Amino acid sequence: MRIDLLSIFPDFFTTPLDEGIIRRARQARIIDIGIHNIRDYAEDRHQMTDDRPYGGGEGMVMKPEPLSACLRAVPRHGKRCRVILLSPRGVPFSQEQAQRYAGYGQLILICGRYEGVDERFTERFVDEECSIGDYVLSGGELAALVVTDAVCRLLPGALGCADSAERDSFSRSLLKHHQYTRPPVFEDMAVPADLLSGDHAAVARHRFVESVRLTLERRPDLLSGLSLSKDERKLLKENGLLCRIEQAVPARQAGHRA
């Protein structure tokens, strides 16, 4: 996959894209990342990329010409390309969105600054707007990094353990269970016995039950998307959790499979 980042602060990306999983994915050519300085496409001698808003008011607005010139200069890699503007007014980003984005061949992520981007650029060139949450950042760069990271870990081969993205929080409408490592007792706290048992089935059952328990406590809203097998329903019933799910999610809303 190819991701192109358009920004007036390209140096913002240098270190975050050169560490950990993204660095390894780039080295393994699983992901190819291009960084483009919008300012290089400004035509005036001061390389202005913003101007005062029509109608007055505070702040500045990003001009459409440097943005469109920069976007046009980005090489297209096949037809499955999506142009995304990072914006607090966009569709909230989620694991589901990350999965969808990971299915494209190329993402072009445009980072706004100031009060945002001239609407005519958005109307003509942008496929969708994406928000990483209900708060306002100073610029789209951090948001673009969030999207890039979440998408990168979903690409085949990007993670060391092939199936670990499938077991991440949200991938199955559940939060991930708690995790423990050595020592088996830390201060006065012991690792749950099931995890030390060496019995893979017991470990899987423990983790699933804890995952459901945690989701019930912290994010019951997620459970409406949860499908359960017969064995899972039985296990949750034994642990007193099935009725709690049914209370949290009305039956007609829940996707439970018997």
Ligand code: SAM
């Ligand atoms: N005046 C705008 C508003 O109230 O909607 C906010 C502009 S913000 C200071 C500048 C840029 O940061 C935006 O154009 C966008 O690219 C980025 N940005 C800010 N918050 C964001 C968020 N929650 N998600 C994605 N991008 C965001």
